[in-house]
Amino acid sequence: MNSLVHQRCRVYTTEKVTIRILEEWCKGCEICVDVCKKHCLAMDILGKVKVVNVEACNKCLLCDVLCPDFAIAIE
Amino acid sequence: MFDYHEYFRSEMMPHMWCKGCGNGIVLKALLRAIHRLGLSKDRIAMVSGIGCSSRLTGYVDCNTLHTTHGRPLAFATGLKLARPELTVIVITGDGDGLAIGGNHLIHTARRNIDLTCLLFNNQIYGMTGGQLAPTTPEALFSTTTPYGNIEPNFDACRLVQAAGGTFVARGTVYRAIPLEKLIAEGIQHKGFSFIEVLTTCPEIHGRRNKLGTPAEMLQALAKTTLPTGVIHQASGPEYTEAYDGIIAKAQGRT
Ligand code: SF4
Ligand code: SF4
Numbered sequence: 001m002n003s004l005v006h007q008r009c010r011v012y013t014t015e016k017v018t019i020r021i022l023e024e025w026c027k028g029c030e031i032c033v034d035v036c037k038k039h040c041l042a043m044d045i046l047g048k049v050k051v052v053n054v055e056a057c058n059k060c061l062l063c064d065v066l067c068p069d070f071a072i073a074i075e
Numbered sequence: 076m077f078d079y080h081e082y083f084r085s086e087m088m089p090h091m092w093c094k095g096c097g098n099g100i101v102l103k104a105l106l107r108a109i110h111r112l113g114l115s116k117d118r119i120a121m122v123s124g125i126g127c128s129s130r131l132t133g134y135v136d137c138n139t140l141h142t143t144h145g146r147p148l149a150f151a152t153g154l155k156l157a158r159p160e161l162t163v164i165v166i167t168g169d170g171d172g173l174a175i176g177g178n179h180l181i182h183t184a185r186r187n188i189d190l191t192c193l194l195f196n197n198q199i200y201g202m203t204g205g206q207l208a209p210t211t212p213e214a215l216f217s218t219t220t221p222y223g224n225i226e227p228n229f230d231a232c233r234l235v236q237a238a239g240g241t242f243v244a245r246g247t248v249y250r251a252i253p254l255e256k257l258i259a260e261g262i263q264h265k266g267f268s269f270i271e272v273l274t275t276c277p278e279i280h281g282r283r284n285k286l287g288t289p290a291e292m293l294q295a296l297a298k299t300t301l302p303t304g305v306i307h308q309a310s311g312p313e314y315t316e317a318y319d320g321i322i323a324k325a326q327g328r329t
Contacts, residue, residue, distance in 0.1 A: 005080050029095030034290035065251045068099025
């Protein structure tokens with residue numbers, strides 16, 4: 001992500017993967033939560049996505065590809 | 076890693092599509108296809124009509140034209156004739172491209188002009204108020220069919236193939252990586268390329284017809300009985316080249 005957008009993301013990271021969430025763009029559709037077979041994601045009380053298990057992420061990229069709002073990125 | 080944000084007009088983002096709307100997934104696939112082909116933003120022109128999907132041209136940092144309802148193919152034809160060196164991509168919806176602009180669609184296909192047309196099929200007129208589209212399945216409800224739709228719907232791909240389009244494909248937002256590949260193939264094809272994208276309108280269409288959550292609507296697309304992938308590919312004279320031939324003849328150069 002370009003640096004400006006980058007700074008506004010919430011970042012979850014391990015040696016294998018970095019998950020960035022651009023919370024202000026997340027509309028809370030829950031598509032990413034549903035498609036993640038590893039149960040890495042969940043909704044918070046404000047209806048925004050959060051990462052609950054970054055260790056389990058196997059970088060399948062499904063959430064990254066299917067989020068309609070450009071709000072989640074896997075690196 | 077690929078960064079979508081490089082392709083945006085940042086002051087226009089985030090986009091206005093509803094929560095869970097499939098249009099954002101198509102936009103992603105399109106940007107990845109453009110990136111994959113290594114096309115420069117300055118060499119692309121995107122032309123759209125009116126409707127939810129047609130808002131796309133406001134967000135991308137290419138040369139863009141947001142035109143009148145149903146007419147993007149007519150504007151794109153003029154643009155391509157004047158600037159044949161540009162890669163011209165047309166963004167339209169099922170209401171825009173098949174109903175209001177249906178006549179433009181068949182004649183653009185017939186001419187085989189080198190445009191790539193992405194038709195977002197979400198089965199409804201979303202932005203204009205949830206009216207029946209020619210793609211709304213039978214028995215479903217819309218604001219103009221409160222007792223259920225009695226009209227058979229269109230198969231857009233068969234229509235374009237019959238009219239003379241030389242690249243006809245169908246993808247879904249559920250299978251977004253194959254969709255990206257279809258878009259890239261369509262852009263590379265010389266002649267009229269038509270890609271119907273089965274997408275979702277969870278807000279106006281999904282709610283009224285109780286089609287489930289945005290994720291359930293996406294997953295339902297995997298079960299479509301319509302053929303997907305490249306449906307038809309052929310070669311034939313391309314319109315701007317044929318037109319150049321006519322100019323040369325008129326100028327006495329041939
Ligand atoms: S898919 Fe995108 S917009 Fe939807 S909940 Fe997940 S991060 Fe938010
Ligand atoms: S009305 Fe439907 S198609 Fe339009 S933005 Fe909302 S969900 Fe998408």
